[in-house]
Structures are given as C-alpha cells and as structure tokens.
Amino acid sequence: xxxxxxxxxxxxxxxxxxxxxxxxxxxxxxxxxxxxxxxxxxxxxxxxxxxxxxxxxxxxxxxxxxxxxxxxxxxxxxxxxxxxxxxxxxxxxxxxxxxxxxxxxxxxxxxxxxxxxxxxxxxxxxxxxxxxxxxxxxxxxxxxxxxxxxxxxxxxxxxxxxxxxxxxxxxxxxxxxxxxxxxxxxxxxxxxxxxxxxxxxxxxxxxxxxxxxxxxxxxxxxxxxxxxxxxxxxxxxxxxxxxxxxxxxxxxxxxxxxxxxxxx
Amino acid sequence: xxxxxxxxxxxxxxxxxxxxxxxxxxxxxxxxxxxxxxxxxxxxxxxxxxxxxxxxxxxxxxxxxxxxxxxxxxxxxxxxxxxxxxxxxxxxxxxxxxxxxxxxxxxxxxxxxxxxxxxxxxxxxxxxxxxxxxxxxxxxxxxxxxxxxxxxxxxxxxxxxxxxxxxxxxxxxxxxxxxxxxxxxxxxxxxxxxxxxxxxxxxxxxxxxxxxxxxxxxxxxxxxxxxxxxxxxxxxxxxxxxxxxxxxxxxxxxxxxxxxxxxxxxxxxxxxxxxxxxxxxxxxxx
Numbered sequence: 001x002x003x004x005x006x007x008x009x010x011x012x013x014x015x016x017x018x019x020x021x022x023x024x025x026x027x028x029x030x031x032x033x034x035x036x037x038x039x040x041x042x043x044x045x046x047x048x049x050x051x052x053x054x055x056x057x058x059x060x061x062x063x064x065x066x067x068x069x070x071x072x073x074x075x076x077x078x079x080x081x082x083x084x085x086x087x088x089x090x091x092x093x094x095x096x097x098x099x100x101x102x103x104x105x106x107x108x109x110x111x112x113x114x115x116x117x118x119x120x121x122x123x124x125x126x127x128x129x130x131x132x133x134x135x136x137x138x139x140x141x142x143x144x145x146x147x148x149x150x151x152x153x154x155x156x157x158x159x160x161x162x163x164x165x166x167x168x169x170x171x172x173x174x175x176x177x178x179x180x181x182x183x184x185x186x187x188x189x190x191x192x193x194x195x196x197x198x199x200x201x202x203x204x205x206x207x208x209x210x211x212x213x214x215x216x217x218x219x220x221x222x223x224x225x226x227x228x229x230x231x232x233x234x235x236x237x238x239x240x241x242x243x244x245x246x247x248x249x250x251x252x253x254x255x256x257x258x259x260x261x262x263x264x
Numbered sequence: 265x266x267x268x269x270x271x272x273x274x275x276x277x278x279x280x281x282x283x284x285x286x287x288x289x290x291x292x293x294x295x296x297x298x299x300x301x302x303x304x305x306x307x308x309x310x311x312x313x314x315x316x317x318x319x320x321x322x323x324x325x326x327x328x329x330x331x332x333x334x335x336x337x338x339x340x341x342x343x344x345x346x347x348x349x350x351x352x353x354x355x356x357x358x359x360x361x362x363x364x365x366x367x368x369x370x371x372x373x374x375x376x377x378x379x380x381x382x383x384x385x386x387x388x389x390x391x392x393x394x395x396x397x398x399x400x401x402x403x404x405x406x407x408x409x410x411x412x413x414x415x416x417x418x419x420x421x422x423x424x425x426x427x428x429x430x431x432x433x434x435x436x437x438x439x440x441x442x443x444x445x446x447x448x449x450x451x452x453x454x455x456x457x458x459x460x461x462x463x464x465x466x467x468x469x470x471x472x473x474x475x476x477x478x479x480x481x482x483x484x485x486x487x488x489x490x491x492x493x494x495x496x497x498x499x500x501x502x503x504x505x506x507x508x509x510x511x512x513x514x515x516x517x518x519x520x521x522x523x524x525x526x527x528x529x530x531x532x533x534x535x536x537x538x539x540x541x542x543x544x545x546x547x548x549x550x
Contacts, residue, residue: 045317095454099422162373164369164371164373164548165373167343167373168367168369168373170343171343171363171365171366171367172363172366172367172384172386172387172434172438173343173362173363173388174387175390178389178390182386182389183375186377187375211501224533261377262377263377263378263420264376
C-alpha cells in the first residue's frame with residue numbers, strides 16, 4: 001500500500017478509560033424521579049402499586065413533623081452503630097489474627113469458610129432464641145453479618161502488605177508491636193476500609209431484616225407495618241430514608257478514606 | 265531534582281555533621297563467615313563459604329545469577345538461618361549505634377504513607393532517643409544526602425534515585441556498624457545509578473563502616489570494593505577474592521588498573537554466567 005502524498009497517522013488508543021461524572025450521576029437520578037412523577041401524573045402508574053414522588057415526600061414530611069421519623073431512625077441508628085461497631089472490632093481483631101498467626105489461621109479459615117456463605121437472615125429466629133426478642137438479637141444479627149466480610153477484608157489486607165516492608169521492620173529490629181501498628185495496620189488499611197464499604201450496606205440490610213421480626217420501633221418495623229396497611233407512600237418513604245442513610249454512611253466513609261489514605 | 269544531588273554530595277565532601285572528626289575512623293565490625301552452606305529444600309545454593317571482612321572495609325559479592333549472593337547477605341544480616349556454618353563478628357559497637365547490621369534494599373522498602381522524614385523516623389522510634397535527638401538525627405542524615413528540602417514529601421513524589429537516597433538516609437540514621445547493601449542501584453536508571461554510585465563512594469569512605477555490597481554490576485564492584493568476592497554459579501563457592509588497596513575516593517572507573525580488574529572479574533564469571541542463565545531458564549520452564 002502506498003500513501004501519497006502523505007497521510008496523518010490515525011489515533012487508535014480510543015476508549016477503555018471511563019471517567020466518573022458526579023453531575024451525570026445526579027442528573028440520572030433526577031431524570032428517573034422526573035419520569036416517575038410524569039408517569040404518576042399522567043395516570044400511567046397506579047398509586048396503589050407506586051405512589052407519586054410528591055406523595056412519598058409528603059409521607060416523609062408527615063413522619064418528620066409527627067416525631068415518628070426521629071423515633072424510628074434513632075432506634076435503628078443505635079442498633080446499627082452498636083452492631084456494626086461490635087462486628088467490626090471483633091472482625092478486625094480476628095482478621096489480624098488470621099493474617100498474622102499460624103495458630104489462628106487455619107481454624108479461622110475453616111470457621112469463616114463454613115459460616116460466611118450462610119445467609120444471616122436465616123439465623124434471625126435462632127438469635128431471637130439465643131439473645132431474646134429485644135435488642136440482643138437485632139444487634140447480634142448485624143454484628144455477625146458485619147463480622148465475616150470484615151474478617152475477610154482485614155485478613156486479605158494484612159496478607160497483601162508487601163513482605164519487603166515487614167522485612168524492613170525486622171532488619172531494623174523494630175518490635176513486633178511497632179511492625180504491626182506502623183507497617184501492617186497502615187498497609188492493610190485500604191483493604192479494611194474497602195471492607196467497611198460492604199459492611200455498612202450489609203448492616204442496613206440486616207437491620208431491616210431483624211426489625212421485621214418482633215420489633216415495635218425502627219425503620220424496618222415501620223416499613224413492614226406500612227406494607228401491612230397498604231400505605232405504599234409510607235413504605236417507600238421508609239425505603240428512601242434507608243437509601244439516604246446508606247448515602248450518609250458512604251459519604252462519611254469517603255471522608256475517612258480521604259483523610260486516612262491521603263498518601264495515595 | 266538533579267541539583268540537589270550535587271548539593272548533597274558537596275555537603276558530604278565538606279564534612280557532614282553525622283560523623284564528627286573525633287569519632288574513630290574505622291567504626292565497623294570485623295566479620296567472619298565460617299564454612300557456611302545453605303540449602304532451600306534439596307537445592308543447594310551456598311557451599312562451604314569462608315570469608316573474612318576487615319573492620320571498615322567494603323566486601324563486594326559478585327557472581328552469576330542465582331549463585332547465592334543475596335542469600336549470603338541475608339545470612340550475614342541475620343534474616344536467614346544458614347543450613348551449616350556460621351557468621352560471627354568482633355569489634356566494638358559504638359554506643360550511638362541503634363541497629364548494628366543495617367540494610368539498604370534494592371527496592372528501597374519505603375512506607376508510602378510516611379513522608380521522607382517519617383520513613384527515617386520509623387527506624388528511630390523504638391530507640392531510647394528523645395524526640396529532639398531523633399529529629400536532630402533525621403535532619404543530619406537528610407542534609408547529608410541532599411534531601412533536607414524533601415523532608416515532608418512522600419515517596420510517591422520522588423524519583424527512584426531520591427527514594428534510594430531516603431533508604432541510605434534511613435540506614436545512616438541508626439549509625440550502623442555494618443551496612444548490608446543488596447543491589448542498591450539496580451532498580452535505578454543509568455544516570456541516577458552513576459550519580460548515586462559517586463555518592464555511595466563518598467559516604468562509604470567517610471563512614472568507614474564495614475560494608476557488604478551485593479551487585480551484578482562489575483563497575484560498581486571495582487569502584488567500591490576493598491575486596492571483590494567472586495562466587496561460582498550455584499551452589500555458590502568462593503572462586504576468587506580480589507583485593508583493591510587504592511582508597512575508594514581516589515578511584516575512577518576509567519583508570520587502566522580498574523578497567524583491568526573489571527575485565528579479570530568478568531573473565532572469571534562470564535562462562536558461568538552464561539551457563540547459570542540457561543539453568544535458570546530451564547528452571548523457569550519447569
């Protein structure tokens with residue numbers, strides 16, 4: 001093939017480099033809500049199946065002014081904070097033990113391997129028998145659900161710390177404690193924080209599951225009651241509040257990541 | 265970045281604070297490697313190594329790939345237990361020495377989440393030094409290696425040469441009695457390597473710390489070594505020890521006798537290096 005008189009070399013490295021655009025993300029949600037509102041206003045969507053967005057907003061407003069929102073939200077938040085913290089503290093400790101000590105490694109691997117795939121929701125009735133119908137079973141459900149992903153992400157993070165950095169600590173005679181706290185912990189932190197992203201969603205999921213059985217208060221109980229009464233606007237209002245809670249957690253985690261992983 | 269390299273070197277040449285003149289010149293330890301052998305499972309990598317390294321001298325270990333140079337260094341540094349034989353040392357360890365056997369790593373081994381100053385500080389934090397003394401030592405070594413202005417920079421912001429300079433600063437901050445350098449220049453580009461080699465020559469000459477230096481690069485070997493220990497291919501045995509008496513700072517890589525020594529060392533290992541290369545290739549295939 002002869003190129004005459006001269007041909008510009010074409011650029012071929014197009015694509016395969018997706019970029020994030022927060023404006024597009026927000027616009028997509030707004031467009032979806034707009035379509036939903038339009039469908040409802042034009043009568044295409046039955047209010048029994050899916051109430052219009054403004055009705056959902058009205059339900060949330062009524063819930064807020066009556067004090068019901070704060071009553072349910074505060075109870076749910078308390079359960080999540082307690083359950084998530086408990087599962088996280090024990091999970092991080094167990095993950096470190098699994099990643100660091102031969103004695104803990106194989107038993108923990110077997111334990112996690114067997115119990116991690118078990119759907120934790122199936123254990124709620126058992127937890128009610130073990131820990132009572134009140135707070136104990138709900139917090140235990142969330143804690144157990146958070147524990148397993150935390151163990152896995154922490155152990156993976158510990159194992160992923162470059163061996164040459166541990167060797168550096170050993171070659172400079174750093175104490176075991178210094179190696180763990182100054183080399184392994186910061187090295188494993190990206191993986192641990194990535195695990196938090198999963199466990200915060202898991203904790204919301206399990207909160208609702210636990211509150212659907214034998215709870216008088218909490219967002220899960222509110223949603224199930226609204227469903228029983230066919231109050232779909234309140235039901236979806238509860239779901240919107242759960243989604244907002246999830247967004248809040250992700251935002252807080254993003255802040256923590258930016259602060260703790262500044263070096264990246 | 266390059267000008268700081270020269271500034272560091274000049275500061276060093278004009279007398280850094282890290283090694284005041286009243287300190288004994290040879291502060292290193294004498295090392296003795298006694299009939300040392302090592303095996304990884306069935307694979308014998310070192311066989312009957314005997315070696316004596318004088319205090320304050322530089323022993324460079326060279327040999328074909330896989331001959332056990334780094335294994336020997338790690339045994340000397342106490343990071344690996346030998347299968348047979350032993351390594352012993354004698355001499356006085358200065359009271360200000362925090363870590364007698366100190367490594368400089370090929371891959372720098374810097375904590376990416378700590379600044380330059382923080383990386384040096386890491387190895388001093390378990391010592392009995394006060395915060396003021398620690399900060400003083402950090403400033404001294406960073407001034408010596410021309411990194412003072414980069415104290416707050418993170419490793420990810422530095423070039424390879426600068427990162428290794430942090431590795432050197434960290435090693436010097438503990439005032440070692442024996443420096444163990446595992447191919448410290450091999451991860452660098454050719455220009456950084458040349459610049460840092462000259463700095464090493466000055467630092468090593470001034471510190472007079474016993475140094476064991478592993479390299480593939482024969483030019484580095486003749487530039488820095490008081491004795492060049494040539495190992496045979498696996499299992500590594502001492503094939504020949506070449507002594508160079510001329511002071512390190514008075515050597516030029518282009519000097520006729522240096523070129524001659526380099527050619528002689530290459531003659532010693534050329535054939536074995538070719539065979540070792542094929543052997544390693546087969547091991548890789550397997």
